[in-house]
Amino acid sequence: MTKTLEGAEGLRSVPALLHRNATQFADAPAYREKEFGIWQSWTWSQALEEIEALALGMIDLGVAEGDFVAVIGRNRPRLYWAMMSAQMCGAIPVPLYNDAAAEEMAYTLGHCGAKYVVAGDQEQVDKVMEIQDQLPQFEEMIYLDPRGLRKYDHEKLRSYEQVQHNGRAKRETLMAEMKARIAKLDYDSTAVMLYTSGTTGNPKGVVLSNRNVIETSRTSSEFDGLRQTDDILAYLPMAWVGDFIFSVGQALWTGYCTNCPESPDTMMTDLREIGPTYYFAPPRVFENQLTNVMIRMEDASRLKKRMFDHFMAHARKVGPDLLDGKPVGLMDRLKYKLGDLLVYGPLKNTLGFTRVRVGYTAGEAIGPEIFDFYRSLGINLKQLYGQTEATVYITAQPDGQVRSDTVGVVCPGVELKINDTGEVYYRSPGVFVEYYKNPESTADTKDAEGWVATGDAGFIEPDTGHLRIIDRAKDVGKMADGSLFAPKYVENKLKFYPNILEAVVFGNGRDECTAFINIDLTAVSNWAERNNIAYASYQELAGHPQVLATIQSHVEAVNRSVAEDEMLSGCQVHRFVVLHKELDADDGELTRTRKVRRKKIEEKFHDIITALYDGSDQISTVTEVTYEDGRKGAIKATLEIRHAMVQPVATRMAAE
């Protein structure tokens, strides 16, 4: 690929794109944030002024080229600006997960040797203060929300406003320096460093260049026809590559408006008020919303409930076809129109999806019922498959080819191949530069020709070209009899039941599969209330015999469905326990992006796993839990081991 084909001339860095937007879309809204009950907004030219002021202030503070500037906080325009200001200084922004505990932060801050930190509020400032002794490189911290910080020792603390004020005051003297630094940025300079959530071991710092970010933003924006007038809601962690691409990369490339909610609790209200046209959410968010809708419909009047059920049934029948542009009869179309007037329209409005033109979900498999529910309402919800190392995009579903069981076709500019073990490899302009200070891992992941191993096992459907992902390649194992073991495949099927929040399936190298199950408190407690079942705690509800019986029926239904797939029929769950606590990232059982950490769980609950295989009927256990403030406690419980019915797998045995 020659350089002339890439990007547009003069638009080879994030600051360059920002300058273009500030000229071309000067008066168009660039950022909105709800604060003090009102949506405050900034146009592109105002944003540029703010960002420049901060960048000049940073230079004044001593931020040098190549320095790492960590950004920690919830999604706020000023923190996005801080990332761009850092880029203008020639420094490298490193957004970190704001819900990470201080020790986790100590690792990442220490690893990149961040000299400067931009913190959202007192909570983040406290965390960095707590660990600053372990950070020899750390120099200064800039904080955004001054609340509670007035009496702090300001030796190493600066307020965001103060830094901007200094920047504005010294604009004349420092402007030349900043311009020179911006001019040095090209397609190969680092745009951002993002830490992967670290399903195994320590997080790795993924270095992404301007080429990665801008090329990916360009091709993906064209793929989905994103427009300058689009609106997005930025509410997912800033440290996540997706948020960086949606709220910085694509936002700058197309010039659309990034909206930030008032607080995490008001996200749903803010979503409704903004009505984004381009929306991303992990399956979990869609699941929660659907659960809430269903719960509220249970409480609705009879007439409304009947109307909802009737028209939803119709929507399921014809909605997805209408969205895909397939032929639908006139009567069905008219009925759908009526349904839109009475049910779908108001429902979409309540959910905040009225204006959604392009919606994506990714990260985990989404339940077909959930996926179809949103699509049948006429929301263009699609799936994509990507990872930090690819600057998000590997495959995505084009309009009109959307299915719940695939992750789409290869994105423009991406090449895909599957090796003999079934692992998926890709090569694209978005392929990351390297893992920071970790050449071994870089070499393990990316070969000399630029092919990157995804770590996922999957296959390409021959007739459609769609990619299907089965599981993490390293999690795919063999059962004792040599048949395939794909835990995630079974877990996803289990998790599609609203009552089940999380499931972990064991069975690698063993002759039978077993599972841990977490109930979904929202769904199950609502059921309990409806059926007059009293309970005092999560633990008690999770151990209730009727709950266990319901979960058992789900497990058995999954077993029937798993048995249909000849290759994976050995993965049926023979025994399971419903856990007494929710698996939690604070206890190290999940990653911050809520993916299951199998090793940790196997170690921590080894007594329960043993009991699942030694024929016991119950197991008494003590589990350590960590509260949000870092204190530790313990939960004692006696768990019942349930046996689930399995389908015979005689055919496969005979074939061997």
Next chain:
Amino acid sequence: MLDQADGYTTADGRKIGPVVMEMKNITLRFGGVEAIKDISFDIREGEIRAIIGPNGAGKSSMLNVISGFYVPQEGQVFYQGQPRPPMKPFQVARQGIARTFQNIALFEGMTVLDNVMTGRLTHMQTGLFWQSMWKGKAEEEETANREVAEKIIDFLEIQAIRKTPVARLPYGLKKRVELARALAAEPSLLLLDEPMAGMNVEEKEDMSRFILDVNDEFGTTIALIEHDMGVVMDLSDRVVVMDYGKKIGDGTPDEVRNNQDVIDAYLGVAHD
């Protein structure tokens, strides 16, 4: 004891000013019942002052004397150096005193925002005519007051329930809304009647945090009544202990904790 007339600085760096309110030999009777017997104490500017005591000790009566709702039969209340005459509630509010109630007294049918806005009432100047016209001065005034209300909503982190009718809220949040309404008046003296009664540990921790933050950020003087000894000892600068209408202790939490009369009142004494 602390006798610096012009105030002092606490260990955590807060400035405590001179005395703002002084109770001198207060006695309050309801018919034949003596609810408060000859009590004297003072409240300094910027401090968190707690009144504690067992049930029926006369704490709420004392708070009502401070707020001016009860006029004591004997003794005198001095506010900002002046002896205080009997007053109407709105006059008390104008003096910069706001309070919350033990049994939440919010407008249940109104939204959180509307409830907080009622706290701004003393700051509204325009009359009925302009308010009903809803133009010019009245509109500006409402905007300015709404801004203050929103800052307090932000401060107490109740943005998510801004438009929710109070009746739909759980107890702990109602308590917080009540605090928000009291704060909306921008009081110089804030009276809290059992702000943590009926709360679980987490809600208590939140509320304690907010009380400290209010004192810290706005420099508001706070007088509070509380049952939970642990909370009181952690929060307050000085504590008055009452029992059967009498003052049995007064001083820093440590002094009070080691006071034999206080220990007896809380733990009981053996009667031979």
